[in-house]
Amino acid sequence: MSNRDWSKFTVRINIRARRSDLYDAWTTKAGMEYWFLRSCEFVDAKGYILDEEETIRAGCTYTFFWHGYTDEVFEKGEILEANGQDRIVFRFGKAGICTVRILMAGDEQIVEIEQAEIPTDEHSQFQYHVGCKTGWTFYLTNLKSLFEGGIDLRNRDINLQDMLNS
Structure with a gap:
């Protein structure tokens, strides 16, 4: 395992959507x-503050809150790039830089997220490499589920802790 590059990972999923x-x-x-x-x-x-349907652009900042967690759990970061079509780059707090690409493959889109510049100390390896990769795997699956079948897989119950889906 010593040859593993803990500073980045990529997760991809195919989705039938525009x-x-x-x-x-x-x-x-x-x-x-x-x-x-x-x-x-x-x-x-x-x-x-951008409206619900207003598109982000480079220089915007964000605050994210997740289902299954109180308001004390949040992430702040900055949008570094948003090209209007198929690429978004954002600083994901202390966890590194995320690059989202939407690529065409046959008649489907591939949504790819690369998280890079992850700190490589032991805490960050677990918290950001393993933790974020697990999280992105679930959330990309939920994105596909909602776009292709309309089913939201997220846990919305604050009383259910340590769930894969929150």
């Missing part, structure tokens, strides 16, 4: 709350 819909799922408050977050706030560089 690219523009998948891009909106990552770049609007409404989109992020549909498949990923309990609550989300995007603020532009001038301090303006």
